[in-house]
Amino acid sequence: MADQLPKQWYVLQTLTGQEQKAQRQIVAQVRTAGLCDRFDIPEEAKKGEDLNDFNVVVPTEKYQEIKDGKKRLITRKSLPGYVIVHMALYHDEALKHLDQDLWQFIRAIPGVIGVLGGTSTKPRPITDEEASNMLKRAAAEEAKKPRLRVNFQVGEVVRVTEGAFMNFNGTITQIDPDSGRLQISVSIFGRSAPVTLEYWQVDRITDRPEGV
Numbered sequence: 001m002a003d004q005l006p007k008q009w010y011v012l013q014t015l016t017g018q019e020q021k022a023q024r025q026i027v028a029q030v031r032t033a034g035l036c037d038r039f040d041i042p043e044e045a046k047k048g049e050d051l052n053d054f055n056v057v058v059p060t061e062k063y064q065e066i067k068d069g070k071k072r073l074i075t076r077k078s079l080p081g082y083v084i085v086h087m088a089l090y091h092d093e094a095l096k097h098l099d100q101d102l103w104q105f106i107r108a109i110p111g112v113i114g115v116l117g118g119t120s121t122k123p124r125p126i127t128d129e130e131a132s133n134m135l136k137r138a139a140a141e142e143a144k145k146p147r148l149r150v151n152f153q154v155g156e157v158v159r160v161t162e163g164a165f166m167n168f169n170g171t172i173t174q175i176d177p178d179s180g181r182l183q184i185s186v187s188i189f190g191r192s193a194p195v196t197l198e199y200w201q202v203d204r205i206t207d208r209p210e211g212v
Helices: 019-033 100-107 128-143
Strands: 008-014 060-068 070-077 082-089 114-117 157-160 171-175 182-186 190-198 202-204
Touching: 008 128, 019 082, 019 100, 019 114, 019 182, 082 128, 100 114, 157 182
Parallel strands: none
Antiparallel strands: 008 082, 008 114, 060 070, 157 171, 157 202, 171 182, 182 190
């Protein structure tokens, strides 16, 4: 019976930027075709469901970005171009009898262009251990407090836009992405002094560090 077929983990390659589209299409088309028993996908859709829970996974990580003095939360793919899927693509654990119809079905899903490992006629799964490690890392990234995206570099010249040193220029000497602060060196009365500021308190002047 189909529900007794062995399932393995595969890393599907997708067009870059179409990972979540491919994820949605896999779940939707599997349901429409009545192939849920070959995956870990429930037959009935529910409002607000998380497709990652169905072992059709698009790993993501969260970042905070400051723009126009305001923070906004950004979610980006931690494995661009890939979707991790648990499915029964072979009729046997020895991987000798590929289900050609199911394989062609997967390859025909919009956004999917192949599989990482094996060939177009002999796709290879990753091991349970490899899949577990990838999914654990993805879950850990998802659970982390969103990090502030660093748009600056050490050595870059910036202008202070807020605070006591407003309109001073300074060179970035340290960046702390966890706290969202950076340290710059400004010239005060002919002497260099370190100043610690929030990211949003400075604006970029140069496009790259001095001397680069």
